[in-house]
Amino acid sequence: MELLTTAVQMAGIYFTTAVRWIFLFLSAFILIRQIRSLLQARNPSEIWAYLGCPDGSSVPLTHWENLIGRGRGCDIILNLTSVSRSHATLIRDSDGIWKYNDLNSKNGSKINGNPVKKATVLKAGDVLTIGGSDFTLYPVSLQERMSNIERRRRKTRPVSPWPSLVALSIFQLLAVIQFKISLGENFPANLPIAFALLCGLMWFYVIFMRVLKRVGFEMEIIAFFLSTLSLAVTASAYPGSVFKQAVCVILGLGLFFGLCWYLRDLNRAKKITYILMAVSVFLLIINLALGTIKYGAQNWVQIGGFSFQPSELVKIVFVYVGAATLDELQQRKNLTIFMAFSVFCLGCLAIMGDFGTAIIFFVTFLVISFLRSGDFSKLILIVGAAGLMGLMVLRFKPYIGARFETWGHVWEDPTAGGFQQVQTMTSAASGGLLGLGAGEGNLSDVAAASTDLVFGLLSEEWGLIIAILSVLCIITLGIFAVRAIIAGRSTYYSIAACAATSMFIFQTILNVFGSVDLLPLTGVTFPFVSSGGTSMIASWGLLAFLKAADTRQNASFAIRLDKKGEFEQELEGGSLEDPDELYRSIPKASKIRKPSSKRRFENTTVVKKSRKADRKPIQYTDFSDEDFFESFEHPSQQKNRPSRQSQRPRPSQSLQDHHNDSPVTLDDIFGGDDK
């Protein structure tokens, strides 16, 4: 019997030794696949309509929301002196209806001769007069759209989720065995159930989404992987709470699913903004009234044995409110509401003394403001003012001040002020690149090891490589969000995705840098990984904004599937989108030949339009995605590339689009909106 026990013990020891390597390879396999797929993803642009120009050419509209004007920052650049720098907006809503609005331009705009004062529906075939020149909106024909989708589908090749899921399942199984070895008698009976729950959940989610014909799962798999690590660090630090953490993953996924579904329809999404704001205000007030103080901040609410952090959930609403569509960006009201809401949130957090979360909100506020206005000088003013406020806070909150004093000197005070950072660093060093094995570390005895110091706990038990891979995942989400803007439909989705990733990234910065003494320790969570139910739910919630910006064909659940039936419904919906119908409806003086299907194979659609009794061809210039990405990635090279438009002799009135755009200057980025 004794022999058997010894044999089991020895087997356990060798298991740990070997499984450290297996964990490393599995996680590298899973994460590098997802990271590569996200970084290589080319969100191919979608074409929603064409704008016919007076010179006979036409410009594809690749976003739902387009800014028209002479300025280089416009989506459709009209190089005419009579056009203002930011002249007007042309916006399509989720029902497919285009609206045109003039931005108080100097020379004004007209639709069919009527001056445009407010957002006006622009039907296909209407004559749109911008600064004296006539333009026409042409829809994309059903056929072209279908071929477009087919082309996009070919370009959208997300990595297959199945090998990653299998690897992750093995990872979870081995983790449970490893915990059985390392925790011994402390092994919680519900730990396998928690891991099984998570495992089952991810398989169910992916299969369910495949049934709904979705193909992109990188973000979710990253999130599932990080959630698995979350269960693991929770098992090390609070073995009793693993099951709770797993339940919170389910709740988080539920929220993710719900938000994705809600964000599909922009009109619908905008409608609940006020309700969400009201709920947030209510939550924060409840927090102020009933909050309990933990680690110096009053950011917890306990109701009936169930405790949560309202400020975590408010993060989602903050992004929800901060994001805005292009027409909202022109309204003062929308900005005022966002400002007021920000001030309220920051004020509440200041009263609670939750310094870390306040900084996260503040930085997200800065990012959102910048995305909205692009005005750098204003931002500097805001930062300056906030810096002064911050100094006041430091002055009056001695314990935060003490953290700043220890910053950079933790080794001089390793037992008191710098205790947590020194423990994090020593533990990280103990773990090496491979870790000591899950549950084998000792950092878990230190307070907040699985939340604020989770980077140290990961390094100690799982190794530095897995810890750094987790950080790289967060960075990848950020890069993906930025790249997705190229093919973004609405500024709402783009701003929301950027804001959400900024929140993720900045939170990671504070968490990781704080625990290793690159920044003062602020006590915030690592998205997805840290123990804590509310943080987990909020992280999944924020991920929905990223998913909503993923416009790769059929990749995201948050984007409606383009299928044949859907168009027909849309077409029946009244907006004249069927070209045949359109051409019949505006024959007037001009005779329009139907687009020849022969030519369409070359991605060029030629339509003859009669002007001054002269038959003159209109060329639909179709953007190829390669051109598009080239112009984004190598703005300086594009001039050398022959563009299809420039090959044709052009009238003196030349119209520019992305192809002939000059390189981006700092002024374009930081110059702000010139209304």
Added chain:
Amino acid sequence: MKKIEKRAIMCLLLAGVLLIGVGIFSYRYFAHGDDWASYEGNRDVYNEGDLSKGKLYDVNGNLLMQNTTDGMIYNDNTSIRKALMHITGDKDNNISTGANRAFTDELIGYDFINGVYSLNNAGKDVTLTLDADVCATAYEALNGRNGTVGVYNYKTGEIICMVSAPTYDPIDPPASPEDGVYINRLTSATFVPGSIFKLVTAAAAIENLDDAYTWEFNCTGSVSYGGNYKVTDLQAHGTVNLEKALEVSCNCYFGQLAEKLGPALMEEYTKKAGLTSSYDIDGIKTSEGTFEFPDSGMNLAWTGIGQWKDMINPCAMMIYMGAIANGGEATLPTIIKPTSFIDKQLAKLPMFGIKTKSMIDSSTASSLTEMMANNVSAHYGSENYPGLNICAKTGTAEVGNNKRPHAWFAGFLNDETNPYAFIVMVENGGYGADAAGSVANKVLQDIVN
């Protein structure tokens, strides 16, 4: 949309900050990871302030010390425990050269790939180059007197004997340990060298004076510097040349020689001999010797004789002996034996393996070797060192305060199969050859046989 596209650079900037920060942390991790891991607050390797893993063995595989979560376990033999206390360390970590303080990285088995991971969390086995039995012999030879014995292989650099007294039995610490018991006298202390320093003066003369071998001086037993100031010998040696002066250890001769050389050359050769440097012996840092070189006169003379303000570290002197034995190139000492495959391979590389330091010309080294062999055969008596091809120099260092002088015996075996350099110092032991020479003989006999 296009504006947003450009403004999104903010997100990328944030991501860049995160990436750079992680990069900085990774750099620090690789640069300082060993310090972090061996920090005494590291819960993975320390248990309530005591290292909880790692074993220390001697070169023959005898367990010297083992860390457990219940404290330190030592060798069974009392003499070995006492002889090696300054390397195994005491239970309260008072000794800076103790393994738990000096070899923490090695004992916890830190490397940046595995961190401190070890099978069953047992730490790493560290094998020393020391021979526990030789050390015990050395300790017993000191016979209760304070002092130190150091022996190392001047070809490989391996230290095989490192003993310092006073000491005590680490498993049974005395209630009030005597002063200085925690100091490893071989590595961490400095003493007045006395006549063994004449070897440095002699080397300087050989390399700088054309008539070094032929210049003679008539020793009358005293050289006056006016008033009561004088350099004295116990007896008049008559007319002596360099070889004879070294053999009889003539103070008057070496006092004159120091003046002939001048302070600058004396300082240069002291420095070249490594007596003012600190050596890093696998983490143990030796003390630096200190000297003053007056411009001229009696004090300069006494400096050349190894008195005045001369203070040397015994280990540094032992390395100088190694340099003479090894043709002028001193092999720097090591105390940890590479055991793992990787360490063994690394040790073969010039970067990590045997390091040397050039101290004197090879011709000087062979001259000194001849003279030191002559010392033994003509003066100390070869019969006192049976079977040993020994080259040595004695020292009797006056320490003042009416105390007996420190006895020194420094040298090496001029023997291809037993290439050992040694230093023996007996505090207040009296005359060098009598007190220290006999200790050296016992230890060397034990090693050679």
